Amino acid sequence: MPIPRRIILDTDTGVDDALAILLAMRSPELHVEAITAVSGNTHVDQAVRNILITLETLGIQDGPPVARGEEKPLVKPLFLADDVHGGDGLGGVTRLIKPDGAHLYTPPEGRVSRVSAVDLILDLVGRYPDELSLVPVGPLTNVAKAIIKNPVRMRKIREIVLMGGAFRVYGNMSPVAEFNIFVDPHAAQIVCDAGIPLVFVPLDVTMQAVLTAATIDRYAEANRVAAFVRDCTAHYVDFHRKRRDVDGCFLHDPLAVAVTFGEKLVRMTSARVNVETAGDLTTGMTVADLRSPSHDGLSPNARVCVDIDAPAFTQLFTERVLA
DSSP: OOOOEEEEEEEOOSHHHHHHHHHHHTOTTEEEEEEEEOSSSSOHHHHHHHHHHHHHHTTOSSOOOEEEOOSSOSSSOOOOOHHHHOTTSSTTGGGOBOTTSSBSSOOOSSOBOSSOHHHHHHHHHHHSTTTEEEEEOSOSHHHHHHHHHOHHHHTTOSEEEEEOOOSSSOOSSSSSBOHHHHHOHHHHHHHHTSOOOEEEEOHHHHTTOEEEHHHHHHHTTTSHHHHHHHHHHHHHHHHIIIIIOOSEEEOHHHHHHHHHHOGGGEEEEEEOOEEOSSOTTTTTBEEOOOSSSOSSOOOOOEEEEEEEOHHHHHHHHIIIIIO
16 A cells, blocks of 8 residues: 555634544545644634544544644634534534533543644644645635745645635635635635645535435444534534535535545646635635636646545545444
């Protein structure tokens, strides 16, 4: 088997972020060097706790370092997604109580790195130049701050595979903007300009990747991890039923994890991607000419996922996380 790819998972740990952590930790193609937290779906402090809860659910005693990152975007005020992910970011699992009165899910103590997320990212890139992939599945604030601090070192990243953007579909924050990019568009543009190989895993493909409620229910009693998935997705699935007319939930962030080792799951096209940072109606829009050949005359800075083998991906997720 090939040597596992080294990755850093950078997350604003809401529900689908937790599912991404589960998939990453259960994928032998990957070696998770660190999990870093940023504000987005929930505040960074809650995001850290949610990472620890997720790793605890896996029974991992000596897992990757977990580091606290940036608590607010570079320029904009922080916008959270409590309506989608619940007040604790994990659909309310931190409020679930056992028959004996103890909390069902609690984070372990003493697992958070003393090093900030930005410094940990830079340290690991320096330790593994040209072989480390960065997988941000939240706003790109931590990544942008690392680029600002040491742009030369950050160009030693093998690639950044990010969940973000909406190109040929409507956004989920506005008609044109996807949440992760919308929360910190200035950080996203810094990443686009950094000269690092980029892969965008946008709503165009993630909204085709659906974990159905029936699948969750089928495995819910199979093991502790499947029960955790049921518990943390209950609120998330209810949101999707009411607001997205989907009987299940989108696997946004897990798909970005899967693309790092399974590019055959998607089809990509090269493009120059920029982010609107100043538009009254278009802030957070990912702007790119995806025609082949492109008509904008700009050199590509990214590969954009434009199609997906959704059944293959959902089967992979189910087998590795739920079964």
